[in-house]
Amino acid sequence: MAARVAVIGAGWAGMAAAIAHTQAGRQVTVFEAARTVGGRARAVPASLPDGTAATLDNGQHILIGAYATSLRLMRLVGVDPDAALLRLPLTLQFPDGQGLQLPDLPPPLDALAGIATARGWGWRDKLALLRTASDWQRRGFCCAPEVSVAQLCAGLTPRLMAEFIDPLCVSALNTLSHEASGQVFLRVLQDSLFSGRGGSNLLLPRTDLGALFPEAAGRWLQAQGGALHTGHRVQRLARSPAGGPHGAAGWRVDGLPFEAVVLAITSTEAARLALTAQSTLPGPEAAALHAWADSAQALRFTAISTVYAQAPAPSHGHLLSRPMLALRPGAGRPAQFVFDRGQLGGPAGLLAFVVSASAGDRATLERAVLQQTREQLGLQGLGIVQTVIEKRATFACTPGLQRPAPALADGLCACGDYIEGPYPATLEGAVLSGTAAAALA
Numbered sequence: 498m499a500a501r502v503a504v505i506g507a508g509w510a511g512m513a514a515a516i517a518h519t520q521a522g523r524q525v526t527v528f529e530a531a532r533t534v535g536g537r538a539r540a541v542p543a544s545l546p547d548g549t550a551a552t553l554d555n556g557q558h559i560l561i562g563a564y565a566t567s568l569r570l571m572r573l574v575g576v577d578p579d580a581a582l583l584r585l586p587l588t589l590q591f592p593d594g595q596g597l598q599l600p601d602l603p604p605p606l607d608a609l610a611g612i613a614t615a616r617g618w619g620w621r622d623k624l625a626l627l628r629t630a631s632d633w634q635r636r637g638f639c640c641a642p643e644v645s646v647a648q649l650c651a652g653l654t655p656r657l658m659a660e661f662i663d664p665l666c667v668s669a670l671n672t673l674s675h676e677a678s679g680q681v682f683l684r685v686l687q688d689s690l691f692s693g694r695g696g697s698n699l700l701l702p703r704t705d706l707g708a709l710f711p712e713a714a715g716r717w718l719q720a721q722g723g724a725l726h727t728g729h730r731v732q733r734l735a736r737s738p739a740g741g742p743h744g745a746a747g748w749r750v751d752g753l754p755f756e757a758v759v760l761a762i763t764s765t766e767a768a769r770l771a772l773t774a775q776s777t778l779p780g781p782e783a784a785a786l787h788a789w790a791d792s793a794q795a796l797r798f799t800a801i802s803t804v805y806a807q808a809p810a811p812s813h814g815h816l817l818s819r820p821m822l823a824l825r826p827g828a829g830r831p832a833q834f835v836f837d838r839g840q841l842g843g844p845a846g847l848l849a850f851v852v853s854a855s856a857g858d859r860a861t862l863e864r865a866v867l868q869q870t871r872e873q874l875g876l877q878g879l880g881i882v883q884t885v886i887e888k889r890a891t892f893a894c895t896p897g898l899q900r901p902a903p904a905l906a907d908g909l910c911a912c913g914d915y916i917e918g919p920y921p922a923t924l925e926g927a928v929l930s931g932t933a934a935a936a937l938a
Contacts, residue, residue: 499524500756502938503748505731505770508536509924510913511761512714513570513931515723518759521935525723527715528750530730530762533707534715537890538924540707543883545844546807554706555885556803557836557849559668559821561587562698563689564925566932571710574717581709582700583841587611587689589664589823592873596660596823603694605634622654626661629653638687640679642897646670649679664823664833667853670921671799671891678896684919701820703842734758734770736777736906748774748908757938760911761931763889764793764901767911774909782906789911792901796915801890802855804832804866805882810845817848817874824850830869831855831862847882859884891922903930903937910937 502518504511507529515525533539535555543553560567560582568578586607590596595617599607608630612623629652640649646666650658658674666674669685689697702709715725735749747756760767768790775783808816817837824832832850839845850866863881870876892900892915900917903910912930920926 500938501526501754502757502759503528503750503753503755504759504761505750506536506761506766506913507531507534507711507715507725507727508761508913508927509538509567509711510927510931510934511536511759512711512718513566513928514759514761514912514934515718515931516570516573516714517932517935518757518938519718519721519723521938523757523935523938525718526753526755527718527723527725528729528731529725529727532728534711534725534727535707536711537887538706538709539711540705541883541885543805545847545882546880549844551844551847551882552705553805553849553883553885554702554803556801556887556890557834557851558702558706558924560700560702560924561689561696562700563692563696564700564923566928567710567925570714570928570932574710574713576708576710576713578700581702581704583703583820584695585699585701585820587697587699588819588821589661590616590819591660591823591825592818592875593617594818599697604691604696607694607697608690617660618656622657625653626657633683633686634691638683638691640683642678642680644679645896646674646677646679646682649682650674659825660823667833668851669923670894671801671853672894672921673854676893676895678894678898678921680896681894681919681921685921699821701836701841731770732773734774734909736774746907757908757910759931759934760905760909761913761934764796764892764913764915765889767901767913768793771905771909774906778906786905789901789905792899793911793915796900797893797895798889799853799891799893800855800886800888802831802852802862802884802886804850804852804863804884805838806848806850806867806870806879807844807882808846808848808876808879810839815840816846816876822874824869824873829865830872831857831865832869835870835874848879855886859886862886894921903934908938910934 599611820840838847914922
């Protein structure tokens with residue numbers, strides 16, 4: 498009889514864990530509190546100003562070519578990444594055409610050529626970046642744990658910080674460079690810019706995030722005999738005694754028996770459930786579980802806001818010159834990037850403005866984004882469609898941060914982008930953590 502595994506949470510990490518456990522020959526049941534799957538990368542319904550129904554996302558996400566596990570799992574569950582994702586060279590270009598764009602060359606030639614031809618950068622800027630990047634590579638992309646990104650990049654010019662490092666850091670780590678982990682930033686650079694041809698490519702979703710992976714993963718799981726229960730928020734976790742079909746002690750999830758449990762939910766929800774099980778464990782294991790919950794609850798989180806706005810559809814061509822443009826943030830200019838959803842399979846004229854490390858109230862944010870749009874894009878007459886504010890979008894990826902370990906107790910583990918690992922809070926980090934959870938059962 499196959500071992501029964503409960504996966505609590507149907508986000509990207511949870512569905513990756515469900516797939517890995519199924520492939521290992523286990524019987525998987527997924528519990529999801531929401532009515533839809535996807536967690537913090539899911540589809541949301543909306544209405545355009547003319548009343549037309551539209552499907553948006555709870556946040557604009559970018560994948561990159563180095564996300565090997567995400568791409569593999571998409572193919573496994575029947576999603577064609579070549580159709581679902583628009584692949585572009587790494588580009589950090591602004592509306593005026595200045596900035597960096599890498600050509601389609603093998604690394605490090607792509608980076609060298611991109612830096613040499615970057616518009617708006619002087620030779621002092623370019624030489625400083627080449628010298629600093631060479632030093633990072635020579636040191637094996639390692640630095641002391643306490644070093645911030647700003648300290649790591651102290652030798653770069655103000656222009657490079659403003660137009661390359663800061664937007665790259667906030668998009669990858671959702672943490673401002675003066676308080677972001679230099680070591681995690683270097684790992685992102687190593688695995689993207691130096692991982693092989695195409696590793697640094699931007700992969701922009703041409704479908705909603707639910708269809709991109711988690712919905713297809715749910716269908717795949719059910720086709721393999723697994724179960725997916727949405728609208729079920731698990732209330733209690735308890736250790737059950739030995740003597741079941743597999744002999745060893747197991748777990749009860751709201752009274753239902755399982756041999757193993759994966760907590761694929763937010764850190765606060767995982768801590769809550771872990772503490773419900775504390776009284777059912779012997780002293781040392783109960784103390785370890787409590788310590789894990791403390792570490793999960795100690796994480797600090799930062800917000801990401803996505804402001805969707807509709808402009809009059811252009812009579813010809815596209816609204817923006819590229820599917821994605823970098824914006825120059827500053828006082829009263831909160832957005833770092835804008836996406837032309839009309840070039841990504843969405844309605845013509847629909848723009849998505851991304852505000853990482855977001856702060857402030859919704860109304861103020863929307864007014865500032867519209868003003869930034871007029872100043873930097875020269876667009877008038879935009880109407881707000883919907884603003885999605887994920888207040889706990891990612892953990893603050895600060896220097897020396899101690900993240901919770903994946904193992905909590907025998908037969909109980911956690912996965913998610915906040916779990917101990919080399920990457921910041923990304924989709925790839927989530928699915929890697931979910932996939933690794935199957936080895937802990």
